[in-house]
Amino acid sequence: MARIDLEQYVYFPALRTRAAELKGIELLNEERKKNILPVFTLGRWPRATDFSRSAEKVREIMGGLPYILDLTSDSRHLAEQHRALRNPAGSFEAWREFVAKEASSAVPVVQLVPEARARDVIKQAQLLEQSFGVVAFRIKEFSTETPLVLSALSALNDASSAVVIIDCQYIRGALAAYVAATVATINRLRTEFPEILVVSMATSFPQSTVQFADPTQQRGSIDIQERELHSRIGGDAVSVYGDHASIHSVIYDDAPIMRWAARIDFPRDYDWYFERRPGNQSQEGYESAARDICRNHPEIGKSNIWGEDMILRAANGDPHAKAPGPWISVRVNIHLARQHDLSQRMRGAVDQDDFAEVS
Numbered sequence: 001m002a003r004i005d006l007e008q009y010v011y012f013p014a015l016r017t018r019a020a021e022l023k024g025i026e027l028l029n030e031e032r033k034k035n036i037l038p039v040f041t042l043g044r045w046p047r048a049t050d051f052s053r054s055a056e057k058v059r060e061i062m063g064g065l066p067y068i069l070d071l072t073s074d075s076r077h078l079a080e081q082h083r084a085l086r087n088p089a090g091s092f093e094a095w096r097e098f099v100a101k102e103a104s105s106a107v108p109v110v111q112l113v114p115e116a117r118a119r120d121v122i123k124q125a126q127l128l129e130q131s132f133g134v135v136a137f138r139i140k141e142f143s144t145e146t147p148l149v150l151s152a153l154s155a156l157n158d159a160s161s162a163v164v165i166i167d168c169q170y171i172r173g174a175l176a177a178y179v180a181a182t183v184a185t186i187n188r189l190r191t192e193f194p195e196i197l198v199v200s201m202a203t204s205f206p207q208s209t210v211q212f213a214d215p216t217q218q219r220g221s222i223d224i225q226e227r228e229l230h231s232r233i234g235g236d237a238v239s240v241y242g243d244h245a246s247i248h249s250v251i252y253d254d255a256p257i258m259r260w261a262a263r264i265d266f267p268r269d270y271d272w273y274f275e276r277r278p279g280n281q282s283q284e285g286y287e288s289a290a291r292d293i294c295r296n297h298p299e300i301g302k303s304n305i306w307g308e309d310m311i312l313r314a315a316n317g318d319p320h321a322k323a324p325g326p327w328i329s330v331r332v333n334i335h336l337a338r339q340h341d342l343s344q345r346m347r348g349a350v351d352q353d354d355f356a357e358v359s
Contacts (some may be wrong), residue, residue: 003133004107004133004134004159006134006163007197007199009035009036009037009206010036010218010240010340010343010344011035011037011240011241011242011340012036012037012039012068012163012165012178012199012201012240012241012242013025013036013038013039013242013243013244013245013336013339013340014039014040014167014201014243014244014245015038015039015245015247015332016040016043016072016170016247017040017041017043017055017057017058018043019046019325019330020325020326020328020332021245021329021332022057022058022061022326022333023329023332023333024245024329024333024335024336025061025245025332025333025336026061027307027329027333028333028340029306029337032336032337032341033062033065034065035327035334035344036340037066037067037068037108037163037231038060038062038067038068039069039138039201040067040068040069040070040106041070041071041072042054042058042069042070042071043072043077045057051077051082051085051098051102052102055102055103055208056102058106059105060102061116062105064105065067065105066105066106066107067105067106067107068106068107068108068136068165069099069103069106069107069109070109070136070138071085071086071095071109071111077251078148082323085098085111086113088113088115088116088120088121088124088231089125090310091120091123092116092120092121092124095111096108096127096128096131097126099128099132103164107132107134107135107163108128108136109135109137110124110128110135110149110291111124112137112139112141112145112148112149114144121148122151122152122155122156123155124152125137125152125153125155126152126157127161129157129158129161129162131157133161134161134162134163134165135156135161135163136162136165137149137153137163137164137165138165139167139185140169142181142185146185149164149189149278150188150192150193153192153193153196154192158333159299160197162196162197163197163198163199164189164196164197164198164199165198165199166182166185166198166199166200166201166239167202167242168182168200168202168229168243169203169249170202170203170204170248170249170250170296171202171203171205171229172206172225175204175225175228175229175232178202179181179229179232179233181235182200182229182233183233186198186200186233186238186239195247198238198240199240199241199242200229200230200238200241201226201242201243201244202226202229202242202243203226203243203244203247204222204223204224205222205244205246205272206248207248209263209265209274209276212274214272218275218276218278219274220273220274221269221271221272221273221274222272222274223271224270224271225302226241226243226244227269227270235282235346236343236346236347241339241343244246245336246267246272246331246335247328247332260324260325261276261277261278261279261280262280262281262282262286262288262289262322263275263276263277263324263327264276264286264289264290264311264327264330265327265330265331266297266311266334267331267335267338267339268338269336269339269342272331273293273297275288275290275292281322282322283319286314286322286327287314287317290311290312290314290315290319291315293311293315294311294312294315300312303336303337304343305333305334305338306330306333307329307330307332307333307334307337308334
């Protein structure tokens with residue numbers, strides 16, 4: 001693939017290959033989609049016998065645009081092939097061959113497997129750089145993975161061909177600790193590679209919204225702490241913004257949904273507003289939630305966002321779905337659009353500040 005300019009992207013959202021998340025980004029308008037570099041984590045696809053189907057769905061929705069491709073660390077997903085793709089043998093030959101075959105327009109993530117020898121990881125990074133021109137590293141275990149990534153970066157032909165994603169995962173309740181850990185990790189990276197592109201990534205979307213509801217239990221808001229994390233570490237001057245696209249970091253795919261209430265989430269720049277109807281799983285529950293969102297947000301529907309159009313449609317008595325799953329797509333879609341727009345405005349503000357200093 002032709003080497004892409006990593007610096008041009010304003011936002012790096014992480015998504016899993018789950019139908020609801022993929023639909024959310026698929027229906028993002030093209031102008032926004034081309035300015036983000038999403039990180040897709042391959043998981044199992046319904047009734048699929050390997051990860052190829054998930055990779056195919058990602059290719060379809062990206063329509064030739066670049067993206068980053070990673071492999072789930074959850075061994076419950078297609079256990080046999082999962083073990084094969086994470087096998088360090090031959091410098092992760094199985095993973096390298098998979099991405100070359102199934103995702104030739106992707107930026108592959110260098111697999112960091114605890115049992116792998118350092119030289120296998122380093123050689124993997126070198127070979128992926130040779131084949132793809134660009135590579136990605138995703139640090140989740142700061143103390144053990146950062147030294148390994150530094151060694152791999154040193155072995156690359158050009159360290160600027162790499163992007164390093166510092167993924168804090170779920171940060172709610174421990175924001176200060178993750179700020180400190182992220183700053184320390186960035187400092188270690190930049191001491192040896194001052195120009196390396198770093199993405200700070202996290203999620204604070206909770207497993208349940210109930211605790212964030214007001215006394216009526218019908219509405220509430222949840223602060224987007226990943227924005228606070230990005231701000232505290234220095235903002236765009238230090239790292240590019242990334243998040244988990246309004247998805248909790250742990251997905252319980254095998255757990256049946258026993259109890260749920262009609263709920264519609266409306267992402268804003270710095271929080272997620274929601275309307276819920278406890279004890280109500282009917283169409284009217286979704287219509288009522290949508291009407292109140294529209295009443296409180298008269299600007300809805302004016303930003304060329306598919307998810308907002310779906311809320312308007314429900315408010316007018318025609319909800320596109322009457323179950324939680326499809327409404328996740330709506331939340332993801334609006335969140336991606338909002339965070340893209342905010343990131344672009346912030347990037348523009350930084351550029352203006354730089355211009356003012358020069359002039």
